[in-house]
Every structure is written in structure tokens, then in C-alpha cells.
Amino acid sequence: MTELLGFEHIGMTSGDLDRTIAFYCGLLGFKLVLRKPQIKGEAAFLDAGGGMLEVFAPGAVDPARDVPPHEAGVRHLTFAFTDIGIMIEKLAAAGVEIIEQPRIAHNKEMFKRVSFVRDPDGIIVELVERADGR
Template identity: 30%
Template sequence: MPELTGVHHVALTVTDVDRSVPWYERVLGFSTIGREDQDESGVRKVFLRGPGLGITLTLVQHPVTGGALFDERRPGLDHLTFTVPTVESLRAWTDRLAEHGVTFSPIAEESTAPGTAVIALRDPDGIQLVLWVDKAAEK
């Protein structure tokens, strides 16, 4: 079988890159590493990199989105999960999210993965993001 060697990027469709990019930068600490303001089809893309992440997160705004917010019950993305190194860092994230007025779930064990701790939140388009720590693998 041919080999896969990693994930290069994840692209999320958003309704407004001008609203979403500052949120990802301010709340999650991402930095803009590039942008394609509009190609011939009217698509706008912003390329972000998070501290410690080896992949690029691309936020894509299509000219016609229908104005609907994200719904994980439709085919496509269900959620995007980021790992954090320790439960203590997960607690620090709850402080940061609260400071930025972001609604999030309490720290809890992921029901399908004993020995983990997670919090869930949503970006400005309602895309569910999860912060995850495997307590057995804490650094």
C-alpha cells in the first residue's frame, strides 16, 4: 500500500475570513502565514499556523455560503481536535477562553477514550473545536 506521511493542512469553510482570522489569532494564538484574497472564482483564503503545530489551518470564504452556520450533523467535518500536553495546560486554556468570552464545556473525560481530558468550544461560525489531553501521555 502507498504510504501517507502526515497531514499537510486542514481547510475550514467560514462565512467571513475578516471575522474568523482575528478570532483564531486572538483566542488560539495562530499567526497568519499567507493569504489569497480572491482568486478568479471569488474564493478568499487565509493560511494560519498555530504555535507548536506542524500543519497549516486554512480558512476559506466562498463567495456564496448561504449564510448557514456550521452543523456537524451534515456530511463533512464533525469537529477539529487539538492536543495539549497536560491537564494543567488544559486548565490554562479554560482561563484564556474565559478571558476572551468564549463559551466552552467543562473539563471532562471523553466518553469514548478513557484516560483523556477534553474541553469543547466553537469558533465564530459554530465549528466545534476540541482541546484534548491524553493523561497517560502527559509530558
């Protein structure tokens, strides 16, 4: 028998690893755990505290495409913060595209407030404040 140990990582592609590390580590507070060359590019592991992003950068790539509601796929990445208003101000000052300003969450059992931004490759990132008791 085996047991689940926890969430490990999501693999994603970036067109510019330095820019991606600056966004996730420099702005959002992730920790760079590993960065190393690969056969056709470079990879990095960025720790979010409850799982990681494995970012592969092969060179020039097309920007991310939003997944329509009628298609299977990953729609966004979500990260929890104590105050998303402060984080949105920081991201806006850094020139990050803000899709949606902080608002009251629809799933109030899970979250107080939510907001949406885009990372440097166009991937949608949701910022949340957890509901009390979570």
C-alpha cells in the same frame, strides 16, 4: 512507491476571515502562514503545528451545522494543549461559547481531559490534554 508525509490541512469556510484568524491565531495560538485574495473571496492558511486549516471566506455564509451521529461528516476539530483549564478561562473571557467545561476523557488511552467550544462560525472545537506517553 510513495509514502505518507503527514497531515497537511483541513479546508473550511468562514463568514469573516478576520474574526476566524483572531480566534484561531489570537486565542488558540495558531500561526498565520498565508493570506491572499481569491477569485470570489479570500483565503488563509493557519498552522497548528501538526497540520493547517485552510480557511476560505467568500463573504456572508450560514453558520456551521452540527453533524448528527447518524450522518457522515466532520463532527469537530481537535487541538491539544498542555492545560485546557487555562485555555477555557481565556476563551470564556473573550466571549467564546463554551459547550462543555473540561472533564475527564472517555478515551483515557488517548487523552486526560477534554472540553468543547464553538469557533466564530459555529464549528465545534475540542480541546484536549494528551494522555501520558503520547
